[in-house]
Amino acid sequence: MNKTYEKLEEYVQKLHALDAASVLFSWDMETYGSPKGAVANTAEDVGTLSSMTYDIINSPDLKSIVNELKGAVDLTEEQQCIVREIAKDIERMEKIPPKEYRDFSVLLAKAHPVWENAKKNNDYKSYAPVLKEIIDYTKRFISYRQKPGESVYETALDEYEPGFKEKDLEEFFSKLKKNLVPVVEKYGKRTDPEPDFMTTPVNIESQRALTYYIADYMGFDFNRGVIAEAEHPFTTNLHNHDVRITTHYYEDHWSFALFSTIHEGGHALYELGIDDSITMTNIGTGTSLGTHESQSRLYENNIGRGKAFWEAIYSEVCDRFLPHLKGVSLDDFYKGINYAKPTLIRTEADELTYPFHIMIRYEIEKLFLTENVDVMELPKIWNEKYKEYLGIVPSDDTTGILQDMHWCGGSIGYFPTYAIGTAVAAQIFHHMEKEIDIEGKLRAKDMNSIKEFLRENIHRFGKMKNTNEILMSMTGEGFNSDYYVNYLLNKF
């Protein structure tokens, strides 16, 4: 092996271990593993680990190793990718002063419970100063990182979806607005209510059993993964042998845990499908948030809200977990799980209105990143935009601006990846249908063929290919949101 590369490996191991520790600290906090009073002290430890990562990325030794390896000709493809990704990290990090980086990490660890309490008590005011601090840090970091010719928002987005341009987003969202606002309006006026069986209370134990059943059915490997509960469903991973998903059970909303599990299950299959050869390295994880979201959305919507998927298991699911659905026909069930009407909560939104929740957040992020909007004004702006695009107004901030944890986690520029991912899912699904008989497989309960197709074409590569490279080699074209718009128009 290349001698210099051997030196790099030690750094790769350290970065992976520190990252795994951070993942574990978050997991522990968000799945109620740690006591409430621990936050302030633990935040210090998390901040320290984070500053150790920072120190490694910024160490002159690592920089010189990476510079030397950039030109090396005797590296494997995996090794080249590892070097390329570390070089990117160096470029991103070296511009942030160490103290600011650490302080920001500590701030974020402390912000989570502040947001959580604010959401619980509908108390935006208590959260606003923290949000302001987070926004200010983000703006400052963007000013350090911004490249010539790059817009402020592009720099923010680049953290999560490298290579996407603001004009791509603008084009995408304006296509959505033009084609789908009239449809959303139509659905907003519907008077037939969501079927009763969608809100019949189902006891938590049955829901939990259904969660495990459906994850297993999708191909989630319980030897390499676990399911837990959290305020907000999410997926996280230490490596390809430790992939964790959470859900949240609502007695009077059984479909939430079900579809959130299918969604997080899609994320999880991506991480479980990473190749063993790269898993303990910096390229051994999903390539971008958009591609990640494409996998979760593909399972949740294109598969999980489709008829063929349910044809195979509907009667078993009714028998074993949702006996109140006996007597509800598959057709009515299908309509029930696809009932669309503008609502307030993003994570509970139907497929049709979902992208508008994202668009609203995108527009607000642009506002507070590029114009000096007072954070105290944001709830008002939020509510106005909901009125404008979805025709409804939150009655409080808990169901309004406080609903998502992203900003409080420092993830600004992140939301658009949800919409990008959903569009990528449609593009991939469209292509996949040409390659394999998806409906036939679903009817035959053959979830494995689908998982293997995705693993072969997407999962196993980790960060070795970016979103556009994956799309090019799979579908023969780059990102194209037409498939998504057509899919929605066709379905609704």
Place this chain on the structure above:
Amino acid sequence: MNKTYEKLEEYVQKLHALDAASVLFSWDMETYGSPKGAVANTAEDVGTLSSMTYDIINSPDLKSIVNELKGAVDLTEEQQCIVREIAKDIERMEKIPPKEYRDFSVLLAKAHPVWENAKKNNDYKSYAPVLKEIIDYTKRFISYRQKPGESVYETALDEYEPGFKEKDLEEFFSKLKKNLVPVVEKYGKRTDPEPDFMTTPVNIESQRALTYYIADYMGFDFNRGVIAEAEHPFTTNLHNHDVRITTHYYEDHWSFALFSTIHEGGHALYELGIDDSITMTNIGTGTSLGTHESQSRLYENNIGRGKAFWEAIYSEVCDRFLPHLKGVSLDDFYKGINYAKPTLIRTEADELTYPFHIMIRYEIEKLFLTENVDVMELPKIWNEKYKEYLGIVPSDDTTGILQDMHWCGGSIGYFPTYAIGTAVAAQIFHHMEKEIDIEGKLRAKDMNSIKEFLRENIHRFGKMKNTNEILMSMTGEGFNSDYYVNYLLNKF
């Protein structure tokens, strides 16, 4: 502040953060937070973190800072202790070659599930090679660390109970043998069985409720602590605002979870009682395993198996959690929870026979550390010693040599601290009785006075005082096992 000390602080933070991460990885694994298949990869990350600790402790920069600070006159008492403890760590660590240190950490992380499976399947053979490796590493590390005039076993013990000598242990155990072997023999011959009510099945939910009740009653702070389940009860801590205990529920052995919780609760109160001023540092934790065990044993035995404690809560506990005890008098209950007879499992042993479980492990550790005993011989030796001291022989290795996780965690020389701790508990209790009316407090449900007394005299100091210093300033004398022997003779 001393300028050099400021530089040290950064190292103290890093060491604390790395240590907290390791604690969290173990917690996660032992409370079934992580998937089974994660072990091998996660062990690599844990090994890497551990080698980062090693690198810090061995860094020339830290060494020169510590050397400079050793002579500094402008340090607070806390700062002096922090420097002293880091200096000790440096001295211990600098003798171990980095690769061996890291390999040993990886080995330990991988050993845990091997032991777990071996115990489950009564398959000592599958575990023996790993145990051999661990013993070999330990012997090698001892050979690096051993100081002139120090015996091999003393070097092992020094990891866990600094300052104790082999002759102290020998004297202690021979006193036990002389005074208590005849008593154990007598109890071994008793024919009256353990009362039925001790083994009446109690559903897990009631046991869990009792666990939370009793921890709360002791003064466990649920804002700064959590309780979870594990194969084997233990206590762990990230800092004084995050202290975690585990227990294990057996339906047909309700007293196990109850007394293990009182035991772990005693450990937890120690860590919760550490002063805020030292908690995020290397001296912000219990001073030694013996002193730690003194706190758990004091609560479990001297308090929790005493009559006054139960006089206050017995009827409530029966009403709310153990209805099958209605009709059992307090006197009979007291006899039930103090029923003594030689048994096979250390963690389930009564007070009288407990120290002999320790003595057996101590003698076996001395054997494999100082004589070349084949690991395959150990189960036989184990069983012979059980026959000799307790008059009983395990029918399998699961209830024999495989019962404890300590050796598989690399903790060799650790067991005697259990006996030391139990003896220290008796000494402290004897002294405390002179200072406060313990029985009166217990009858008045005043657990707080006891907790505060211990906090004032022991807990808050962390590692600022060692076991003997605590005993000297509290009781006016050093370690004295007579109180313990007398306590046992008196009770049994």
